[in-house]
Amino acid sequence: MNFAEFTNILLQKTIPSTALPLYMDFVDGMNVTAQRTIQVHALYQYAWGYLKKSPSWRTANLNTAAAALVAAEEIVAEREQHYRVSVERIASYRENPTVYPFTYLWTAHSLYYFWRDYSKATNVSISTLTPCFVRTSTPRRLWRAIDCRRN
Amino acid sequence: MDGQFNFCSGWEWGYWFNDVITARAAWNPETASTTRYAALANAFSEVTRIFGPAAANVRSVRLDCGCERPSFNSAYACVHLCVWLGRLRRCWSRQFKHRSNSSCSVKCLVLLLLRRSSAAMAWRTLKVLAALMESTVTLYNARSHTYANAVIRMGHMERTVVDSGAWNMHSASEARHQRSAFEAWYRSQLRARGRAALEPHGVDLCVLVFWCEPLLVLLLSECTTLTDGGRL
Numbered sequence: 054m055n056f057a058e059f060t061n062i063l064l065q066k067t068i069p070s071t072a073l074p075l076y077m078d079f080v081d082g083m084n085v086t087a088q089r090t091i092q093v094h095a096l097y098q099y100a101w102g103y104l105k106k107s108p109s110w111r112t113a114n115l116n117t118a119a120a121a122l123v124a125a126e127e128i129v130a131e132r133e134q135h136y137r138v139s140v141e142r143i144a145s146y147r148e149n150p151t152v153y154p155f156t157y158l159w160t161a162h163s164l165y166y167f168w169r170d171y172s173k174a175t176n177v178s179i180s181t182l183t184p185c186f187v188r189t190s191t192p193r194r195l196w197r198a199i200d201c202r203r204n
Numbered sequence: 205m206d207g208q209f210n211f212c213s214g215w216e217w218g219y220w221f222n223d224v225i226t227a228r229a230a231w232n233p234e235t236a237s238t239t240r241y242a243a244l245a246n247a248f249s250e251v252t253r254i255f256g257p258a259a260a261n262v263r264s265v266r267l268d269c270g271c272e273r274p275s276f277n278s279a280y281a282c283v284h285l286c287v288w289l290g291r292l293r294r295c296w297s298r299q300f301k302h303r304s305n306s307s308c309s310v311k312c313l314v315l316l317l318l319r320r321s322s323a324a325m326a327w328r329t330l331k332v333l334a335a336l337m338e339s340t341v342t343l344y345n346a347r348s349h350t351y352a353n354a355v356i357r358m359g360h361m362e363r364t365v366v367d368s369g370a371w372n373m374h375s376a377s378e379a380r381h382q383r384s385a386f387e388a389w390y391r392s393q394l395r396a397r398g399r400a401a402l403e404p405h406g407v408d409l410c411v412l413v414f415w416c417e418p419l420l421v422l423l424l425s426e427c428t429t430l431t432d433g434g435r436l
Contacts, residue, residue: 067257075220076255076262082218132217161216 074135081132085125092121092167096174115175122167129161224251 068076095118102111133140136158144158151157160166173181180186210226212219225247234243245263252259 069254069256072254072256076258078218079221079262085217158216 081128085128088121088125092118100174125164125167
């Protein structure tokens, strides 16, 4: 689903050009959130239907989830064109002054949460069963955070 | 006042809006407004003036858009309830000291609802919670809890409804029994406290948009008020 009607209703032409970038920020945010909702809902249906629904029904839901992920990729790529600094600076996986091993928009850039949930719903393995599946923090990093605070 | 620190986390785009609203609310919490909705709408109208002729539309869409899409309401509600429960879990240890007792945890949730929300809001959320409980238990039986984990996670929430062990039930019938017991317990609380006592007291305006979440900004503002009392 997209919010085409939303953008039509609001008539972008009536918005002052100075405010248009902010408005498009809203639109992209709404769109990617909608895709996220579709994905979560479809994955939920897929998992819930294991014993209750046919394989084709579950596959259709899985395809919906995958399509939402692809759509989200496009939205993120479009929004990244409007960042005021380079994507590498704020959306890359690299050491930085925080305790996180990535910069703050990396999870959006990589669609980390989309992929994590998709993987957890579609794979059964020891790694996906643990709550630490593709975690973003490790004991070493936590200790480093504690250590930094102590100092 | 020595100073103020506004903190927000867990979202990527559109946070300028949240920052502006919370910064302005520090100076003008809209105490003259009679409802939270009106307070939020007023706060929005100041900021959305930049959109010129479309300001009213932007404001109304950001406030109401989610309500106009019934087919998506349940999905949104489920996702946000999970986010909300995740946030709530952080409060349980502080306020109630019942980290592992599932029934206590649920009751704590309702207690917070009673303390912090209007009766209508509490009841709506209770319904969603009850439905989620039932579906989660079904899901739990259908497959390992990992799947439930996968689908109801959102954003930075590392703990989920199922993760928390809150729904330690083993059959759909037991879930229904729990649900009816839960509702009965809620109704008794309602009777004991009186409906008037459940109305919101004052205006706690705290907007925390989760990953640029304009559709449910109103609900989130309610939720953050419920869980953190606007004091992060």
